[in-house]
Amino acid sequence: SQKIEQNSEALNIQEGKTATLTCNYTNYSPAYLQWYRQDPGRGPVFLLLIRENEKEKRKERLKVTFDTTLKQSLFHITASQPADSATYLCALPDKDNYGQNFVFGPGTRLSVLP
Amino acid sequence: DAGVTQSPTHLIKTRGQQVTLRCSPISGHKSVSWYQQVLGQGPQFIFQYYEKEERGRGNFPDRFSARQFPNYSSELNVNALLLGDSALYLCASSPRTGPFSNQPQHFGDGTRLSIL
Structure with a gap:
């Protein structure tokens, strides 16, 4: 089954800088990949989806890339703000279950310092 | 529109007991999935139901079961x-399902289950 690694457990950056989070998967390349944000005590909230034939996707200050050769997705937050502080999760459809469920990475806890 | 609602929000049980967690999906969503999230980890898939039928099952023991209503x-x-069942249990809904249907999951805020 799919295994996902996210670059680091925690990432601290200064306000205004660009945060870059990494998601690496080990097995098959999925048809698409999703990124979620999770605040303490809350459920994950969907942010972006990128398909295997898309190299890049943008939404406001967010940008996601998807490299099936490297088996990697990068998630960027530009002009970061303290309100961006949260845990960010990447998720892939599980091929073993015919894509009926998602496999989540462990998440990266981002702290944006004022 | 109301989002995914879960009840109860918190629950404390002792070892050996039984628990039932409830989830109401977003109106119009027919697919419901359950995930377990242990502190410091990502959600782990337990079940998915669509049109009242089980469509996917994760690697959890038979002590875990679910159902979907009309x-x-x-x-x-x-x-x-067991003590190891202590976790945040998340419910997620989406409009439909199908092989690799590329839809976002809409999550509730979960039920925090603590086992003493």
Whole structure:
């Protein structure tokens, strides 16, 4: 089954800088990949989806890339703000279950310092 | 529109007991999935239901079971609770399902289950 690694457990950056989070998967390349944000005590909230034939996707200050050769997705937050502080999760459809469920990475806890 | 609602928000049980967690999906969503999230980890898939039928099952023991009702709400049951079952249980809904249907999951805020 799919295994996902996210670059680091925690990432601290200064306000205004660009945060870059990494998601690496080990097995098959999925048809698409999703990124979620999770605040303490809350459920994950969907942010972006990128398909295997898309190299890049943008939404406001967010940008996601998807490299099936490297088996990697990068998630960027530009002009970061303290309100961006949260845990960010990447998720892939599980091929073993015919894509009926998602496999989540462990998440990266981002702290944006004022 | 109301989002995914879960009840109860918190629950404390002792080892060996049984628990039932409830989920109401977003109106119009027919697919409901359950995930377990242990502190510091990502959500782990337990079940998915669509049109009242089980469509996917994760690597969890038979102590875990679920069902979906005609109104698409769902219940997750866990029997013979163990200390290791302490976690945040998340419910997620989406409009439909199907092989690799590329839809976002809409999550509730979960039920925090603590086993003493």
